[in-house]
Amino acid sequence: MSDASVSQGRYLRPRMNAGEAPAFRLLFLTVIAAALAFVGYSVLTDLQAAGEQGIAVGAFALLALALLIALGFEFVNGFHDTANAVATVIYTNSMPPLVAVVWSGMWNLLGVLVSSGAVAYSVVTLLPVELILQVGGGAGHAMIFALLIAAILWNLATWALGIPNSSSHALIGSIMGVGIANQLMAPAGMATYGVDWSQVQKVFSALLFSPLCGFILSMLLFWTFRVLIRQRVLFEAPEGHKPPPLWIRGMLIGTCTGVSYFHGGNDGQKGMGLIMLILIGAAPTAYALNRAMPETAMPAFVQMAGDASTVFQHHAKEVRAPSVADARSQVTEALRNRHVDTPQVYSALAVLSDDITASVKGYHSLNAIPAAEVPNVRTDMYLVSDAIRVLTKTTVFEGKEAADLKGFMGQLNAGTRFIPTWVKIAVAVALGMGTMVGWKRIVVTVGEKIGKTHLNYAQGASAEIVAMGTIGLAEGFGLPVSTTHILSSGVAGTMAAAGSGLQWRTLRTMAMAWIVTLPAAMLLSGVLFFVFRHIF
Numbered sequence: 001m002s003d004a005s006v007s008q009g010r011y012l013r014p015r016m017n018a019g020e021a022p023a024f025r026l027l028f029l030t031v032i033a034a035a036l037a038f039v040g041y042s043v044l045t046d047l048q049a050a051g052e053q054g055i056a057v058g059a060f061a062l063l064a065l066a067l068l069i070a071l072g073f074e075f076v077n078g079f080h081d082t083a084n085a086v087a088t089v090i091y092t093n094s095m096p097p098l099v100a101v102v103w104s105g106m107w108n109l110l111g112v113l114v115s116s117g118a119v120a121y122s123v124v125t126l127l128p129v130e131l132i133l134q135v136g137g138g139a140g141h142a143m144i145f146a147l148l149i150a151a152i153l154w155n156l157a158t159w160a161l162g163i164p165n166s167s168s169h170a171l172i173g174s175i176m177g178v179g180i181a182n183q184l185m186a187p188a189g190m191a192t193y194g195v196d197w198s199q200v201q202k203v204f205s206a207l208l209f210s211p212l213c214g215f216i217l218s219m220l221l222f223w224t225f226r227v228l229i230r231q232r233v234l235f236e237a238p239e240g241h242k243p244p245p246l247w248i249r250g251m252l253i254g255t256c257t258g259v260s261y262f263h264g265g266n267d268g269q270k271g272m273g274l275i276m277l278i279l280i281g282a283a284p285t286a287y288a289l290n291r292a293m294p295e296t297a298m299p300a301f302v303q304m305a306g307d308a309s310t311v312f313q314h315h316a317k318e319v320r321a322p323s324v325a326d327a328r329s330q331v332t333e334a335l336r337n338r339h340v341d342t343p344q345v346y347s348a349l350a351v352l353s354d355d356i357t358a359s360v361k362g363y364h365s366l367n368a369i370p371a372a373e374v375p376n377v378r379t380d381m382y383l384v385s386d387a388i389r390v391l392t393k394t395t396v397f398e399g400k401e402a403a404d405l406k407g408f409m410g411q412l413n414a415g416t417r418f419i420p421t422w423v424k425i426a427v428a429v430a431l432g433m434g435t436m437v438g439w440k441r442i443v444v445t446v447g448e449k450i451g452k453t454h455l456n457y458a459q460g461a462s463a464e465i466v467a468m469g470t471i472g473l474a475e476g477f478g479l480p481v482s483t484t485h486i487l488s489s490g491v492a493g494t495m496a497a498a499g500s501g502l503q504w505r506t507l508r509t510m511a512m513a514w515i516v517t518l519p520a521a522m523l524l525s526g527v528l529f530f531v532f533r534h535i536f
Contacts, residue, residue, distance in 0.1 A: 028436060035429040039067060042422035043283075050286035050371075062141060063282035069148045070278060071430040074271040076155045077167040078434025084446055084467075084487040085259040086435075088460030091447035093238045094252040103253075104260040105432030111264025112428035113421070115272075121417045124273040125386070126175045132277065132382070138536035139182070140281050144274060145532050146181075147174035150525035154517060162441040162449075163513045166210075166482035171270055173521025181526035185533065210482040211489040211514070213470050214463070218490035219497040221462040229458075235498075237454035248457045255464030262471040263483045268427050272419050275427070280378075285371040288378040290418040295365040301411045305357040308384075308408035311401045312350035319347040324380075327351040331383045340390045349387055352380045353408070366415055378416055385412040446488055449506040451495030459498065463490030485514065 043063070086100040095103065124132065127143065151170040158165035225234065233245060243249055279287040322330060327348035334345045359377050363369045369377055388409040391397060397405055447455055467487040488510060495502050 108264035142532035177522035177525030214489035258468035
């Protein structure tokens, strides 16, 4: 739909700049400054509570820079994904643009705050295990900076062209680029963990499913509305700047609220896991283990560790138990080569499980474990958890054995895969502030450049309901999906269902961006990782 057709006749473009007074810009800058101060205060408070004696100036500077870049990724994420949530309410005159953006930001905040963290760590599991365990070293810093900067650069490039693009897609591509580069840069004869392709396939399947799900389900829902709802006004475009009838307006605001809430719960998590890796690398005493786990939870933890150790020892058969250091090396190598189901690895896992049990028993809580022992305890817990995750995909364990291992994995994840509340708040603010800065380009594309006619009420509601449901289900299963692709393809599906025609030039551009994003992000992050490995 051309600009001329939008501005002529009874259909008018929404007043995009309404309400943007200088006072709003001042408030925006104040919120940004307050959020950054809050992040700094939270980090210092956590360090003090953990008894951290302070970190070197250079390490603290790297920590601050890494946190800024991670929050910058979420800020740019708001340009794309959150903007999609408000496009329908803006183009149906259900809410003024500025009000819609602020409203969406508030529900994104709530969605982030109550999120489980499952999506955050499903993204982290794509990273090379050796880089995760060495995140405080030069390779870990190179990994974090390379993948975040690559994703940010690609998101900014597509945003500048007004092309709806998936931040999830860009981040997954960046992670794959780092993994492949890490593998290619390994010294001759030294095996190096690259990309966990089975995990990539699982995550990428969810991303591939997004546009197909959005298009087909939105089309079907629009047709259902046509059959069941006979009120003609639902299928009409807004007249001028006139708001829709109250019941339609309430429905559209409700769907926008749902998409914003679930978007915060899903997309907001992608940066959380990376922020936690940054914090663990810079201040392991404060962030490597969940210091908030109560002492009362430890007896159950010890019991499950013992049950898991018994399972591992049973499958280890007569293999001699290695030392703790050798056990770590064996499990790391097994995860690198994806050969975990061997008696030698089971023996090593039993040793690590017993070592974890001894630490928890000796100090009665994760909070009491001395700083010098924290890195080793976290390494043991991470390796055992990741090994169980791989083993549960096989048919080796069934019945009680499978239940014992899954229960222990849950305890290990509770001790190592946690998100502090201040991290959630910081990410939520970054998402909301990004939306308020860059929403217009993507909103105009979704509202005007997908279909040949003005978006009507039923089309907006259909696309939003499908997006809300799909993102909510993905959050429940711990899978990252693309809000952008679900909602944009949903709008296209409703336009096709209505027979109003599609602007194929826009759709071809979006499809090309979807195809090119993965290799482009991989190339960018791979090159950046190579450069940073020679700096750090």
